[in-house]
Structure formats: structure tokens, C-alpha cells
Amino acid sequence: MNRVAMLRRMRLIRTFEGALAARRDHGFQLLSAGEEAVAVGLCAALAAEDQLLTGGRSIGFALARGLPPGPVMAELLGRVDGPNQGRAGRGHLSWPAYGFFGAHAVVAGNMSVAAGVALARRLREAAGMVVCVFGDGACGAGALHETLNIAALWRLPVLFVCNNNQFAVSTRPEATLAGRAGDLAGAYGIFARRVDGMDVDAVAAACAALAARVRDGGGPVFLECASARFLAHSTAARETRMADELRETRARCPIAALQAALLRDGEVSESALATLEAEVAAEVAAAIAFAEASPFPSPEEALADAE
Amino acid sequence: MPNEKIFYREGIARALHEAMAADERVFVMGQDVGAFGGAYREFDGLHAAFGPERVRDMPVAEAAMVGIGLGAAAAGMRPVVSVTYMDFLMLALDPLVNYGAKLRFKTAGKLTAPLVVITTAGAKGQGVAHSQCIEAWLMGVPGLKVVAPATPDDAYGLMRAALAADGPVVYVAHKKLFPMAGACGAGDVPMGAANIIRAGRDVTITAHSYMTRIALAAADNLSVEGISCEIVDIRSLRPLDVGLVAASVARTGALVTLEEGQLACGVGGEIAARVREALGPLPVQRIGARAAPVSSNPVLERACIPDAARVAAETRRFILNDATSRWRAG
Amino acid sequence: MIYKLDVPELSEDAGEVRVLEWHGEVGDAFEAGAMIVELETHKAIVEIRAGQPAVLRKIAVGAGEWCVSGAPLGLCSDSADEELPADEAGVGALLARFEIA
Numbered sequence: 001m002n003r004v005a006m007l008r009r010m011r012l013i014r015t016f017e018g019a020l021a022a023r024r025d026h027g028f029q030l031l032s033a034g035e036e037a038v039a040v041g042l043c044a045a046l047a048a049e050d051q052l053l054t055g056g057r058s059i060g061f062a063l064a065r066g067l068p069p070g071p072v073m074a075e076l077l078g079r080v081d082g083p084n085q086g087r088a089g090r091g092h093l094s095w096p097a098y099g100f101f102g103a104h105a106v107v108a109g110n111m112s113v114a115a116g117v118a119l120a121r122r123l124r125e126a127a128g129m130v131v132c133v134f135g136d137g138a139c140g141a142g143a144l145h146e147t148l149n150i151a152a153l154w155r156l157p158v159l160f161v162c163n164n165n166q167f168a169v170s171t172r173p174e175a176t177l178a179g180r181a182g183d184l185a186g187a188y189g190i191f192a193r194r195v196d197g198m199d200v201d202a203v204a205a206a207c208a209a210l211a212a213r214v215r216d217g218g219g220p221v222f223l224e225c226a227s228a229r230f231l232a233h234s235t236a237a238r239e240t241r242m243a244d245e246l247r248e249t250r251a252r253c254p255i256a257a258l259q260a261a262l263l264r265d266g267e268v269s270e271s272a273l274a275t276l277e278a279e280v281a282a283e284v285a286a287a288i289a290f291a292e293a294s295p296f297p298s299p300e301e302a303l304a305d306a307e
Numbered sequence: 308m309p310n311e312k313i314f315y316r317e318g319i320a321r322a323l324h325e326a327m328a329a330d331e332r333v334f335v336m337g338q339d340v341g342a343f344g345g346a347y348r349e350f351d352g353l354h355a356a357f358g359p360e361r362v363r364d365m366p367v368a369e370a371a372m373v374g375i376g377l378g379a380a381a382a383g384m385r386p387v388v389s390v391t392y393m394d395f396l397m398l399a400l401d402p403l404v405n406y407g408a409k410l411r412f413k414t415a416g417k418l419t420a421p422l423v424v425i426t427t428a429g430a431k432g433q434g435v436a437h438s439q440c441i442e443a444w445l446m447g448v449p450g451l452k453v454v455a456p457a458t459p460d461d462a463y464g465l466m467r468a469a470l471a472a473d474g475p476v477v478y479v480a481h482k483k484l485f486p487m488a489g490a491c492g493a494g495d496v497p498m499g500a501a502n503i504i505r506a507g508r509d510v511t512i513t514a515h516s517y518m519t520r521i522a523l524a525a526a527d528n529l530s531v532e533g534i535s536c537e538i539v540d541i542r543s544l545r546p547l548d549v550g551l552v553a554a555s556v557a558r559t560g561a562l563v564t565l566e567e568g569q570l571a572c573g574v575g576g577e578i579a580a581r582v583r584e585a586l587g588p589l590p591v592q593r594i595g596a597r598a599a600p601v602s603s604n605p606v607l608e609r610a611c612i613p614d615a616a617r618v619a620a621e622t623r624r625f626i627l628n629d630a631t632s633r634w635r636a637g
Numbered sequence: 638m639i640y641k642l643d644v645p646e647l648s649e650d651a652g653e654v655r656v657l658e659w660h661g662e663v664g665d666a667f668e669a670g671a672m673i674v675e676l677e678t679h680k681a682i683v684e685i686r687a688g689q690p691a692v693l694r695k696i697a698v699g700a701g702e703w704c705v706s707g708a709p710l711g712l713c714s715d716s717a718d719e720e721l722p723a724d725e726a727g728v729g730a731l732l733a734r735f736e737i738a
Contacts, residue, residue, distance in 0.1 A: 051382075085415040092413040101381075102414065106405050112371040113406060116378020116386075123334065123360065123384060143401075146371030153366075305411045306449045307474075307546075312703055314655075314679045348680065431650075486652025486679045488703060 041203025
């Protein structure tokens with residue numbers, strides 16, 4: 001993905017989520033505003049045969065991974081033309097054919113699953129690494145520590161990405177983590193790096209370097225991305241930050257930063273940016289139209305594939 | 308060799324060996340499963356035959372172990388995970404129930420996790436946290452299958468069936484069944500199929516796992532008094548073969564359920580409810596462990612766990628009491 | 638003198654026992670300390686070694702067959718030509734050691 005493509009992807013996420021949140025029927029959503037650079041920078045380093053697993057804040061990563069926006073919107077709105085026929089929604093969205101093995105809404109719940117997918121790859125001598133994204137809130141969970149230990153022991157091809165947006169709902173990492181997220185992996189001898197999650201170029205470069213290590217058989221690696229959450233934890237959660245802090249946080253917009261850099265570097269013109277914005281808006285409008293045209297499942301679907 | 312007499316553990320090992328020889332995707336993970344061959348030697352010979360890549364010793368980390376098994380299964384392998392004590396399956400309930408059992412549903416069939424979790428259950432002098440039979444807790448999980456073979460033949464047949472399933476299966480082996488030897492056939496035992504292990508006329512006793520041995524002993528006692536017991540080994544807890552049990556109760560007119568686990572929300576309560584749905588109201592006697600933790604102290608353990616004398620006494624009392632007799636006469 | 642060789646009294650939960658291998662045939666002589674037969678419980682291999690020199694005279698349970706604790710495994714004698722009794726009751730036990738391998 002070149003830088004303009006990364007900008008387009010980040011804009012798509014922001015615009016898509018904005019359109020989603022503006023609806024009355026959006027259900028319960030966790031949005032990625034402010035964290036788009038983590039999703040897009042990471043996915044810029046992924047190959048078609050890699051598999052990505054996330055926690056519940058999945059929309060940005062799904063779109064960054066290249067899932068078509070129409071079916072994603074349909075899934076989020078509970079329609080049958082979503083990849084999971086409307087049953088998964090945001091919390092469990094899954095489309096392995098696109099390299100998006102799936103979201104799992106249990107905090108740290110996808111960690112060991114990701115390690116298992118990586119083990120399967122190793123045993124079958126199949127290409128492709130596995131990437132597991134989780135938040136700072138997952139860093140105290142036993143599942144994370146158990147999985148890092150085994151991944152290191154067995155040299156599993158996993159890139160562990162901690163998207164540290166400085167909040168687990170209302171609680172900051174200083175209150176929940178003794179030490180820093182990026183240091184956790186060192187206890188298991190896992191190579192770790194920390195990167196500015198608001199700088200998509202930095203994230204892309206870090207992910208590319210770490211991915212190369214994993215693909216070379218170097219075993220698992222751990223990347224902590226320091227990012228910032230622009231909105232409340234979820235569409236149902238209360239915002240806990242004061243106005244000043246919110247203002248400061250939102251001033252560090254990764255999209256604005258990349259846009260400014262592209263303009264400054266002469267890689268894009270104002271009119272090209274305007275065109276890009278219009279195209280993204282049209283893409284989102286088409287996604288909404290696609291979703292709205294898709295029906296809800298019938299009640300009998302509640303029992304399909306249940307056993 | 309079909310119909311050869313083997314140990315219970317050999318039924319398990321044989322099914323695993325055959326599956327691993329036939330299908331490279333099958334592999335085993337757990338504590339002490341490799342060179343040690345498993346706490347009960349249930350994995351004997353596998354490490355020597357298939358090597359450490361396919362028979363993997365793991366740290367004590369049940370949640371991660373089951374999660375890794377599920378991820379590997381979802382990604383195309385057919386793993387078997389050994390959770391040595393069923394008591395510690397509790398640690399793995401999040402991945403097993405929240406991911407494994409729901410995967411096929413939540414992805415609308417794009418992914419499924421064919422994982423076998425083999426675990427040992429039951430009281431055998433090992434104390435309050437190493438004695439439990441909690442299979443009833445799993446019976447209410449859509450997307451999960453639960454089986455409990457009581458003989459070497461069923462140990463073999465149900466392991467074959469579990470390995471061929473397309474979703475997660477919990478395979479429960481009672482500690483006290485490992486010393487058992489018996490003939491082993493060559494066939495599959497389908498999940499969801501109960502088995503009449505003793506034909507009788509006066510009462511149907513349902514049991515599973517080690518309690519089938521207790522039920523048979525109780526039936527021997529009762530036959531001396533002229534009470535003829537039909538014993539149904541349910542073998543499969545989810546799916547449950549209500550049809551066979553109901554047909555038996557329709558013949559005998561009375562139902563006693565026996566389990567080593569707790570009665571509250573237990574296997575017997577579920578069987579009773581479902582048989583009543585099939586046949587209408589009928590008297591049921593549930594027999595199970597006393598509502599207490601099971602100590603390693605032999606006096607206390609014996610006081611808690613049903614034995615043949617208690618089962619015979621409670622069955623006799625139930626058969627002969629007024630309510631049961633009235634219902635049967637009516 | 639004739640001696641009986643029985644399955645040793647193993648642990649309470651040993652259950653049924655499989656005869657794995659006889660380390661000799663009827664007519665063979667065993668020195669003290671030599672392994673006569675190996676048994677298998679569900680948990681372990683049990684090695685039965687002669688505690689005295691003896692000749693194996695009868696095998697009651699062959700390799701691959703099943704028995705239980707205390708059951709008759711075979712008969713031994715001091716010398717090969719002693720006549721075996723018609724009734725085995727009253728025959729004393731062979732001095733033997735068993736070891737869980």
C-alpha cells in the first residue's frame with residue numbers, strides 16, 4: 001500500500017464509522033476514530049496468505065485488511081449479505097478468504113486462538129504468518145501470558161500487536177499494568193518494539209520489519225502501538241475525559257497528519273485530496289445502500305449451525 | 308484386532324493411533340502426553356510412533372492449551388487436547404464455550420473447530436479439587452458435544468466418533484474405568500446413541516461412565532429379591548438419546564437416574580425432564596453424589612459417592628413406594 | 638517339591654491383569670533372580686523373578702491371556718522329573734519376587 005492508498009483506507013474507516021454511528025439502528029459499536037493508523041499501517045505489511053485476528057474493536061482492521069465495505073456494513077447492521085449472515089456483527093466478524101480470520105469480542109480471547117492458527121500453519125508447512133491485535137486492556141489477562149509463553153517456546157509465527165489506546169473502557173494502563181505493555185514480551189524472550197500509533201508511516205515500517213522477522217522463522221514478535229481513542233469506549237459508554245484532554249487528543253489526528261505530510265512532500269494536491277474524499281464518501285454511501293437493500297435473517301436462522 | 312480383550316486406556320490409544328496414522332492433521336497436546344504417555348498411559352506408544360511434533364507436551368495452561376487447540380482446528384488441523392483432570396477444564400471454559408462452541412454459528416459456517424478435549428473425571432482418593440464430575444455443566448452448551456464411554460469398546464468407538472466430528476467434543480474418561488479390561492470391536496459408536504447394557508422389566512436405571520458399574524452391581528443385588536432392572540448406559544450426554552431411554556421407561560414403567568455428579572441441574576434432572584416430555588408425568592428417582600465437596604479421605608469419599616448398596620436401597624424404596632405403584636397401575 | 642506360581646497381590650485397583658510374556662517354556666530351568674514372566678496391569682509392567690532355582694512345569698495363563706490378583710499362573714518344581722500332582726490344593730508357593738517396572 002503506498003501512502004496515498006493508506007490515506008484513502010484511513011479515510012474510509014473514519015467516514016464509514018461516522019456513517020454507521022449516525023444511524024439509529026447501529027446497535028452496539030466500538031469505533032476506531034484516532035486508531036486508523038494502527039489498522040492501516042499494520043495491514044500495509046500483510047500479505048494475502050496472512051491471517052489477522054482482532055478483539056472487539058474490529059471495524060477499522062476489517063476495512064484496512066481489504067474486506068469490501070458493503071458486506072461489512074451489512075454484517076454490522078445484521079443483514080444476511082454480511083459475511084457471517086448478520087450473526088456475528090462487529091464483535092465476531094470473520095472472513096478468512098480475505099485474511100481476516102476473525103474478531104472475537106472476549107478481551108484477550110483471540111490470543112490463544114491466533115497461536116493455534118499459527119501452529120496449524122507450522123504443522124502443515126503452510127505459508128503466511130498470523131497477526132493478533134489486542135488492546136492494553138488485554139495485557140493483564142492470563143490468556144495473554146499463557147499464549148506468549150507457548151508462542152515463544154514453540155517459535156510460532158505470530159505478530160502480537162498491542163494497540164494501546166491508553167484506555168480499557170474507563171481505566172488507564174497505569175492503573176492496570178505493572179510495567180509497560182511493550183515490556184511484557186521480554187519476559188518470554190520475545191523480540192518487542194514500540195511505535196507511535198498515530199504515525200501511519202512509522203507503523204507501516206515497524207510492521208514490515210517485524211513481519212520480515214516472523215516470516216524468516218524468527219519466532220513470535222510483539223509490537224506495542226501507542227495510539228489514542230478519540231471517542232468513548234463504545235457507543236453505549238460514557239466519556240470519562242474532560243474537554244481539554246479530548247481536544248488535545250483529537251488534535252493528534254493520524255489522518256490529518258498523513259494528509260499534511262503528503263501535501264508537504266508534494267505527493268498529492270488539494271484537488272486530489274478533495275477527489276479522494278468524495279470517492280470515499282461515495283464508497284460509504286454505496287456500502288450503506290448495499291446493506292439497506294439486504295434483508296434481515298429469518299427467525300429460523302437463530303438455530304442454523306448452532307449444533 | 309477386533310474383539311480382543313484390552314484395557315480401557317488401550318481403546319483410547321488404539322483409536323488415536325489409527326487416526327494419527329491415517330490422517331496427518333490429527334495431533335495430541337497436553338501435560339505429560341509425550342514420552343510419559345499420559346497419566347493413565349492413554350497415549351501409550353503415540354510419541355514413539357509419531358514424534359514430538361505430533362504428540363506435544365505443554366505447560367500447565369489449560370485455557371491457552373484449549374484455545375490453541377481450537378485455533379489449530381479452525382485452521383484445518385484435527386487436534387486432541389488432554390486436560391488431565393476435568394476439574395481443570397473449568398480453566399478452559401472461556402475458549403471452549405465462548406469460541407469453540409460458537410464458532411460455526413457465529414461465522415455462519417465459514418469456520419468450525421473440530422477439537423477433541425479428552426479429560427478424566429471422578430472420585431478416586433485425590434481430594435476436593437481432583438474428584439469432580441462436571442459433565443452436566445457442559446450439557447447446556449449448544450455447539451458442544453459431550454461423551455462418556457464406560458467400556459474399552461466404547462472408549463475406542465466413541466474416540467473414533469469424536470475424532471470424526473466437525474465441532475468440539477469433550478470426551479470424559481472416569482479414573483476408575485482405567486483398570487477395566489474388555490473386548491474391543493472394530494466399529495464406531497455413534498454419538499447420541501445410548502445402549503441397554505442389562506435388560507430388565509421393573510425399572511429403568513440410566514447411568515454413565517463409572518456409575519454403570521455401580522448400577523450393574525446394584526442390579527445384581529436387586530435381582531436376588533426379584534426386582535429386575537434394565538440399565539441404560541447413556542454414553543453420550545450431548546446429544547442425549549432420549550428416545551431409547553423413553554422407550555425403555557415405557558416398557559418398565561419407572562425411571563431411576565444415576566450419576567456421580569451433583570443432582571442439582573444434573574444429568575438425571577435433564578433426563579427426567581425430557582422423558583416426561585416424551586411420556587407424560589411419571590415418578591422419577593434421581594441418585595447422585597451428596598451435595599458436598601469430595602474429600603480424599605476414604606471415609607468421607609465413600610459417604611458422598613453412590614455405591615451399589617445405596618443405589619439398590621433407593622431403587623427398591625422407589626419401586627415399592629405408593630406413588631410409583633399407583634402411577635404404574637394407572 | 639512342586640510349587641505354585643500365582644499372580645501377586647497387586648494394588649487394590651489393579652483390576653484384570655494381562656500376561657505379557659513368559660521368559661521360557663515348560664521344561665526350562667530358571668536360576669534365582671531370573672525373570673520368569675512379565676504381567677501387565679492397566680498402569681504398569683510387573684516382572685516376576687524366581688526367588689529360588691526352579692523348573693517351569695505348567696503354564697496356566699498364556700501370553701495375551703487375562704487373569705487377576707492371586708490367580709494361578711503356573712507350576713514349578715525343583716527338578717524336571719518330579720510328577721505333577723492331580724490336585725493342586727496344598728501346593729506351596731514358589732519363592733518369587735515381583736517388581737513393578
